[in-house]
Amino acid sequence: MRTFETQIGRFEAGFSICHMLCVLGVFSSSFSLGQVVQSERAQRFKATHEWTDPLTVPLVLSGNFGELRGNHFHTGLDMKTQGREGLPVLAATDGVLARVKMSPWGYGNALYLEGPDGITTVYAHLQRFTPEVQAWAVARTYKGRSLGLDATPPASAGLTFQAGDTLGWSGNSGGSGGPHLHFEVRDTPTQHPLNPLQGWVAKSDSRPPSAPTWWLESERGLVSVPTDGADTVVVEGEVRVSIEAYDRLDGASNICGIHTLEAVLKDGQDDVQWTHRFGLDELNFSVNKDMNAHTLFPVWKRERDQVHRLHRLPGNRLEIYGGGAASGVVALDSGEVATLECRVWDVAGNQTARTLVLRGGASALPWTVVEFEGASPQAESPSALHTLSAPQATLSWDDKTFFEPTAVGWRSDSTGLSAFVWPEFEAWRGKVDVAWKMPSREVVWGISGAALPQDAWPTADWVAVHEVGGQVKHAVPADVQEGTWRMALPSGGAWRMVRDTVAPKVIPYHSGTPLVQGGDAVWFVEDLLAGVETLTLTIDGQWARLVWDPKRNMATYEAADARHPSGAPVRVQLEVMDAVGNAATWSGTLVWP
Ligand SMILES: [Zn+2]
Incomplete structure (x- = not known):
């Protein structure tokens, strides 16, 4: 959290905290319609159907x-599993298995149970499924020769359950950062996730939300102001306001999200200038990444604080807002006063209210500029052409790439192998196409480490790498055409071009043999730049399934798949390829007990 001091702290005559709190009582819409509709739906469901947590x-x-x-936006509840894997996961409703997913990413091993009355429940990051589901899923991967699975079991598989039946066991698969169960309630026809705390799952919450910080945004940059400061904040020009607000639930210290927010801007005559509202009752996966436009992205990117804009950016397609499309702009003449009243609720109905008094004048706030400055050339988006021609590169994008008009810039370093691309601290909804001229062949060959070639430039194995704090955040394989790298970059920041000619590493995870107790075979697999793209295991020439865990660089053949012979030597081969085609193979003879 940033610390901040207001420079000018005079309070306008006639205004007091008490007066402002009284004004808040004028607004009656404490809950969105969605809240009522969803809660009634859950009540109706539970009156006629079984429900099991x-x-x-x-x-x-x-x-x-x-x-x-x-x-x-997080689309479900993360339920703690006491730091362990392997807790039974029960069907919340009666239902039929509508979707089975197995993936090293995202939901990991996940089950979608279609219940009555248009309700589907989702169980993610599972360690494994109940035996009949596991058998169906594994058979299906062998049929399709694919490590991942995303399929609907046919009715003939007979995978129906009753509320309370065990569906599987909790785990840490996919993009999970520790053992837990991710649980969702969805509307079946739309697959929109619904808020499970609106009558589906009961969880006590006695603490009102916290709303500690205002964020102000102007042409001069960003500044934060504590919400408990009693001072008037002096601003000039056009200002947009955001608020940090979050909730804590009983029994855990984790920072959770709020449910509803309402912000009202009033002028000095107490007349409402605009109102901004949202409620998190239902989400839509097709626009869910517009969360980047809902939050104050520069702060989100660096601090991961739960900050909500009190306005809607032009490209924000989220369906969570009520009322008119407020610009959210506060523009005050010198001496003019406005009051911003913000109320925040958690899903249990606990409320927190904050008020910010703004006055027009010479702002002495310590504004900080968030973007990299002083670089050129730049272009403004949306421009007619959406292109930027720099000495070494041409960048192009369209008006869906950013959520609002944004300056795009490029500056490469003296070697021509690294470049800074911005905006770095604005949300990118799409990608920017880059055609980047390769520097002289001496420079290119100097880094490739190979003997001087016949060709002017090597054309294969190039990767654009974006690193943050020494960690590869993005690695984008580049095509080479006529001495130019071509690729689509997904974010701003420092990018460098490297050749990845190094094959992945594939070795037994433990010393000697990949075979471990119980008959599983485990390999350590790693690729440093381009990243692992495919893994292919064969046992005696036959394709076999691997469980790939990129978090631990672990590829496992599970003996439970029973695709290996016992008591006789058999040829096993694991081939791994990275995203630019470098391959490595481990092969050996294994004898299963
Ligand atoms: Zn989750």
């Missing part, structure tokens, strides 16, 4: 619905 341990949540995450 999916875990048998006391319910502790590490995350809730609508919380800001990575580049999306």
Whole structure:
């Protein structure tokens, strides 16, 4: 959290905190219509159908619905599993298995149970499925020769369950950062996730939300102001305001998301200038990444604080807002005063109210510029052409690439192998196409480490790498045409071109043999730049399934698949290829007990 001091702290005559709180009482719409509709739906459902909470341990949540995450709103509840894997996961409703997913990413091993009355429940990051589901899923991967699975079991598979039946066991698969169960309630026809705390899953919450910080945004940059400061904040020009607001649920200290927010701007005569509202009752996966436009992205990117804009950016397609499309702009003449009243609710109905008094004048706030400055050339988006021609590169994008008009810039270093691309601290909804002229062949060959070639430039194995704090954040394979790299970059920041000619590493995870107790075979697999693209295991020439865990660089053949002979030597081969085609193979003879 930033610290901040207001420079000018005079309070306007006639205004007091008491007066402002009284004004808040004027607004009656404490809950959105969605809240009522969803709660009634859950009540109706439970009056006529069985409902079982999916875990048998006391319910502790590490995350809730609508919380800001990575580049999306969180679509379910994260239920703690006491730091362990392997807890039974129960069907919340009667239902038929509508979708089975197995993936090293995202939901990992996940089940979608289609229940009555248009309700589907989702169980993600599982360790494994109940035996009949596991058998069906594994058979299906062998049929399709694919490590991942995303399929609907046919009715003939007979995968129907009753509320309370065990569907599988909790785990940490996919993009999970620790053992837990990710649980969702969805509307079946739309597959829109609904807020499970609106009558589906009961969780006590006695604490009102926290709303500690205002964020102000102007042409001069960004500044934060604590919400408990009693001072008037002096601003000049056009200002947009955001607020940091989050909630904590009983029994855990995890920062969770709020449910509803209402912000009202009033002028000095107490007349309402605009109102901004949202409610997190229902989400839509097709636009869920517009969370990047809902939050104040420069702060989100650096601090991961739960900050909500009190306005809607032009490109924001989220369907969570009520009322008119407020610009959210505050523009005050010198001496003019406006009051911003913001109320925040959690899903249990606990409320927190904050008021910010703004006055026009010479602002002495310590504004900080967030973008990289002083570089050139730049172009403004949306421009007629959406292109930027720099000495070494041409950048092009369209008006869907950013959520609002944004300056795009490029500057390459003296070697021509690294470049800074901005905006770095604005959300990118799409990608920017880059045609980047390769520097002289001496420079290119100097880094490739190979003997001087016949060709002017090597054309294969190029990767654009974006590193943050020494970690590869993005690696984008580049095509080479006529001495030019071509690729689509997904974000701003420092990018460098490297050749990845190094094959992945494939070795037994433990010393000697990949075979471990119980008959599983485990390999360590790693590729440093381009990243692992494919893994192919054969046992005696026959394709076999691997469980790929990129978090631990672990590829496992599970003996339970039973595709290996016992008691006789058999030829096993694992081939791994990276994203630019470098391949490595481990092969050996294994004898299963
Ligand atoms: Zn989750």
